[in-house]
Amino acid sequence: MFSKTKPPTAPHSTTDTQQAMPEETLNLPTTSRQSTSVIGSNTQVHGDINSDEDITIEGQITGVVTCKQHTVTLGKNGSLSGDAYAHTLRVSGSVDGNLVALHKITVHDGAYVTGTLTTPCLVLEDGSVFHGSIDMNPDNDIFTSVFSAPPSKGVNSKGKHETSTPQEDSQKASLPTDGTATKEETDTP
DSSP: OOOOOOOOOOOOOHHHHHHHSOHHHHSOOOOOOOOEEEEOTTOEEESOEEOSSEEEEOSEEESOEEEEEEEEEEOTTOEEESOEEEEEEEESSEEESOEEEEEEEEEOTTOEEEEEEEOSSEEEOTTOEEEEEEEOOTTOHHHHHHHSSSOOTTBOTTSOBOOOOHHHHHHHHHSOTTSOOOHHHHOOO
16 A cells, blocks of 8 residues: 655664764873862961972962962962962962062952062952062063073072172182092182
8 A cells, every 4th residue: 555665774883873973082182181289278388399280279388389380379268478489370368478470470359468579471450469579570580590490599589699609619610620629629727
């Protein structure tokens, strides 16, 4: 009575399904997500912190925070008593110290900062409190000395270059080029 013909269809197989999927979903990216260290609200740190990843500070830090290529975020309840050196700084809590950022410092509403801010780009939001000085010179020597590859002894916590004494310079100059010292050079009167 009735005759029904099916239209020709391609057979479904696992291979056909995989071929139909876009290539992007088959090749997952091999790079991992950037991680963030978190210092919790019930944590107190007394000492220096050096990090090669982003840091979020919700607790209390007494010391120097160095995060040269990443972002340091100080939460609303976080406090820093010391200096911070980072690519980017975001401050919502309280700081008593110097902040140096290679890229940008943002002081958010409700933050309380006392110290020197050194950065080429600065945002002070309405409602933030700041006491101190600002240096926005993008050619500041501190950027070269702090953000160069090896950490330098030549910069103190206030961002000023320290110089050696003339006695230290003469001792350095008196060493032979092969690095060995003679008895005369090592004795002191």
